[in-house]
Amino acid sequence: GNSVTQMEGPVTLSEEAFLTINCTYTATGYPSLFWYVQYPGEGLQLLLKATKADDKGSNKGFEATYRKETTSFHLEKGSVQVSDSAVYFCALSDRGAGGFKTIFGAGTRLFVKA
Amino acid sequence: DAGVTQSPTHLIKTRGQQVTLRCSPKSGHDTVSWYQQALGQGPQFIFQYYEEEERQRGNFPDRFSGHQFPNYSSELNVNALLLGDSALYLCASDGYQETQYFGPGTRLLVL
Numbered sequence: 001g002n003s004v005t006q007m008e009g010p011v012t013l014s015e016e017a018f019l020t021i022n023c024t025y026t027a028t029g030y031p032s033l034f035w036y037v038q039y040p041g042e043g044l045q046l047l048l049k050a051t052k053a054d055d056k057g058s059n060k061g062f063e064a065t066y067r068k069e070t071t072s073f074h075l076e077k078g079s080v081q082v083s084d085s086a087v088y089f090c091a092l093s094d095r096g097a098g099g100f101k102t103i104f105g106a107g108t109r110l111f112v113k114a
Numbered sequence: 115d116a117g118v119t120q121s122p123t124h125l126i127k128t129r130g131q132q133v134t135l136r137c138s139p140k141s142g143h144d145t146v147s148w149y150q151q152a153l154g155q156g157p158q159f160i161f162q163y164y165e166e167e168e169r170q171r172g173n174f175p176d177r178f179s180g181h182q183f184p185n186y187s188s189e190l191n192v193n194a195l196l197l198g199d200s201a202l203y204l205c206a207s208d209g210y211q212e213t214q215y216f217g218p219g220t221r222l223l224v225l
Contacts, residue, residue: 043216
């Protein structure tokens with residue numbers, strides 16, 4: 001079945017450091033790809049998405065490119081802030097039975113130190 | 115524009131009890147999905163409702179059941195609660211380009 005694998009955390013960075021969180025996927029067809037963020041004690045917020053190969057999703061300084069040849073969707077940010085501390089989930093849309101559901105990776109916790 | 119809302123925010127139950135969680139989808143959305151997120155893990159798909167019918171189901175036992183109302187809101191029911199049912203339960207509604215929008219969740223603790 002379809003699945004998502006993302007790098008294990010926690011990832012600890014200093015403020016203004018460069019961030020990369022690796023994500024690879026296994027899927028039949030061409031799913032949409034997503035990054036969601038979960039702040040402590042909260043639900044999931046959509047961070048960015050890409051719907052087809054070579055699309056780049058971006059939001060709040062974060063970006064990720066849909067790479068079909070490497071089945072990857074790595075999350076990057078050039079300069080992280082303390083407020084970026086959260087858990088980040090890579091995900092894909094999985095179609096079936098007339099609808100779709102979202103399949104998530106295990107999540108990567110990011111700590112940013114001042 | 116109201117997003118996805120869920121109630122209650124927190125709940126404490128004991129083993130063997132039954133619980134009902136509620137969700138209202140984002141305005142204009144007609145499909146609701148439920149997910150279970152255990153501590154330190156990614157959300158796992160429970161089931162999905164569309165036109166008041168269960169359309170898809172994940173690998174969860176029959177103790178987990180649901181309902182969708184004509185106004186598209188939904189309930190998740192869990193019977194015979196186990197300690198392992200302690201988790202954050204997330205509701206999502208379907209938007210454009212296969213994007214799901216999530217509510218803040220209901221945190222269930224089973225003692």
